Amino acid sequence: MLALDVLLFDLDLTAVAIVLLKVLVVFVVGLVGTMLMVWFERKVIAFMQNRVGPNKAGPKGLLQTLADGIKLFFKEDLIPEKSSRFVFKLAPYLAFVPAFTVWAVIPLGGNFAGGRDGTVELFGRQTTLQLADPPVGVLLLLALSSIAVYGIMLAGWSSGSKYPLLGSVRASAQMVSYEAALGLSLAAVILVSGTLSTNGIVTAQSGLANWHVVATGVVPFIVFLIAATAELNRPPFDLVEAEQELVGGFNTEYSSIRFALFFLAEFMNTITMSGVIVTLFFGGPQPIKVFGNEDVLSFLGPLSGTVWLLLKVLVFLYVYVWFRATLPRLRYDQLMNLGWKLMIPLALGWFMLLAAFRVFDRDGWNWFNKLAYVGVPGFIVIGGGAWLLSKASKVSARNREREGAMF
Amino acid sequence: MEFFVFVCASAMVLVGALGVVLRNHPVHAALSLVLTLFGVAVHFVALSADFLAAVQVIVYAGAIVVLFLFVIMLLGVDRAEDLRIEPFKVQRPVAASVGVALVSLIGIAILASREAPVPAAQNSEGVQAALDAGGHDANIRALARNLFDDHVLAFELTSVLLVIAVVGTVMLARKPRKGELV
Numbered sequence A: 001m002l003a004l005d006v007l008l009f010d011l012d013l014t015a016v017a018i019v020l021l022k023v024l025v026v027f028v029v030g031l032v033g034t035m036l037m038v039w040f041e042r043k044v045i046a047f048m049q050n051r052v053g054p055n056k057a058g059p060k061g062l063l064q065t066l067a068d069g070i071k072l073f074f075k076e077d078l079i080p081e082k083s084s085r086f087v088f089k090l091a092p093y094l095a096f097v098p099a100f101t102v103w104a105v106i107p108l109g110g111n112f113a114g115g116r117d118g119t120v121e122l123f124g125r126q127t128t129l130q131l132a133d134p135p136v137g138v139l140l141l142l143a144l145s146s147i148a149v150y151g152i153m154l155a156g157w158s159s160g161s162k163y164p165l166l167g168s169v170r171a172s173a174q175m176v177s178y179e180a181a182l183g184l185s186l187a188a189v190i191l192v193s194g195t196l197s198t199n200g201i202v203t204a205q206s207g208l209a210n211w212h213v214v215a216t217g218v219v220p221f222i223v224f225l226i227a228a229t230a231e232l233n234r235p236p237f238d239l240v241e242a243e244q245e246l247v248g249g250f251n252t253e254y255s256s257i258r259f260a261l262f263f264l265a266e267f268m269n270t271i272t273m274s275g276v277i278v279t280l281f282f283g284g285p286q287p288i289k290v291f292g293n294e295d296v297l298s299f300l301g302p303l304s305g306t307v308w309l310l311l312k313v314l315v316f317l318y319v320y321v322w323f324r325a326t327l328p329r330l331r332y333d334q335l336m337n338l339g340w341k342l343m344i345p346l347a348l349g350w351f352m353l354l355a356a357f358r359v360f361d362r363d364g365w366n367w368f369n370k371l372a373y374v375g376v377p378g379f380i381v382i383g384g385g386a387w388l389l390s391k392a393s394k395v396s397a398r399n400r401e402r403e404g405a406m407f
Numbered sequence B: 001m002e003f004f005v006f007v008c009a010s011a012m013v014l015v016g017a018l019g020v021v022l023r024n025h026p027v028h029a030a031l032s033l034v035l036t037l038f039g040v041a042v043h044f045v046a047l048s049a050d051f052l053a054a055v056q057v058i059v060y061a062g063a064i065v066v067l068f069l070f071v072i073m074l075l076g077v078d079r080a081e082d083l084r085i086e087p088f089k090v091q092r093p094v095a096a097s098v099g100v101a102l103v104s105l106i107g108i109a110i111l112a113s114r115e116a117p118v119p120a121a122q123n124s125e126g127v128q129a130a131l132d133a134g135g136h137d138a139n140i141r142a143l144a145r146n147l148f149d150d151h152v153l154a155f156e157l158t159s160v161l162l163v164i165a166v167v168g169t170v171m172l173a174r175k176p177r178k179g180e181l182v
Helices: A013-048 A064-073 A085-105 A138-158 A162-193 A198-203 A219-231 A256-281 A298-326 A332-362 A367-403 B002-022 B026-046 B050-074 B091-115 B125-133 B138-150 B152-173
Strands: A119-122 A125-128
Touching: A013 A064, A013 A085, A013 A256, A013 A298, A064 A256, A085 A138, A085 A256, A085 B026, A138 A162, A138 A256, A138 B026, A138 B050, A162 A198, A162 A219, A162 A256, A162 A332, A162 B050, A198 A256, A219 A256, A219 A332, A256 A298, A332 A367, B002 B026, B026 B050, B050 B138, B125 B138, B138 B152
Parallel strands: none
Antiparallel strands: A119 A125
């Protein structure tokens, strides 16, 4: 019933110890990783803007985050008089816990070279370097990201002030709308890999051509990346904070440790989401084949998968910082238009196309037939849909102009 | 272990349900509803219906209750209700009788099912094949066979129903004014 791990089939003290060790490692690495991520982001942004960035605390300013954290801990913990006390205290944890829990289903390493299933030997036991591999796998991820909405929503509402409420309403509207696009692009990955389990998804991606970014035809990856950025409330979709225009967003009334928890959750989410993207589209801990060599890092032993994962995740962390440094923030209506009128139809259409191709693959059609009977009508339907949609949005834009809207 | 999980999950469900009924504050009541939904999800996991558990959390906790909260916050009813005021006089007696009827119906159903033997599940060929194949995703494959193969018409009709609801909402909410393009 609860046998989520290979090793739990024979439960004894060693097995329990290994699971506890995994939990500890995930927790510590998560926290330290977040600390380093804040430093990394500040340093890279400083570099891109021709500044120095944090350089006083510790070597190269590495301990700056620690210093900030300690400072936050010792600040006064304010609870507004008009707030709803219980919900106000609960909200930061609702934001923080899901960010952590996602790590449980991400394969953090293991031996996948040459089509193996990623088990390694730990203290004489076969186990996967993954805290849990539940049958619902990636759905857990969607479930947790939908729980994370509560944290932001309740934080804004319980503050008992209208600016945080406005900030939280638009933040949660944004997160709920982009969840649909996120789920639909995820569906394309599940369709191609044929399993929900994260371990199975990574195992299916042996070799560059099988990486889902290629196998699903890039579009789901782009949709996922954009939707994930919106889901994370990171620039260019950071309307939640929007330092220049809002009082401060949903967390205006928060201070001290509770504010730190929100801050931590945001950066933790960035790392987890990069991990998820790598797992879903870039083969997770799968090594890259270089000149016929299965695993260039094989001298690292069981850790080689972890190092591969780390390298790939670092690329995406850099991409997120890069987004922040270069892209201007979207206006709220642009954000909603992008989400509902472009991302969701695109992800849905692409999903149908992939499904059709798979059916004809199964029935053994050749390339010409596929193109003639699926590709062309598919593109005609998608094109027609896009035309209708743009027509509709033009009409609605004209109507709004007539009403005297500013945009 | 199973008993322990059952007791914890049931406690979650019951505490949440009592909270929904007894809390004066609408937001607190909605949060209690989330607790109940989570308890039900845990029950689903314990019955090895993992997919249902995940969908329960994604759809009910993640979407529907969020919608409830939106309505509560935006309509400004996020204050404690004054229970002395009763807008419809018949409301409470009707609610009480419906409640009693529901409880007795469920009670009768439980008593009847205790006596009658439970028939074995009738699976179609496809579902049985998916279950027999086993493996990590057997549960989900069987569910998919059932939904998209055996009951595909009902499934499609449900989706049509949802589309009709969406279109109806748009039509009701957006009356075109004079001189407006449609």
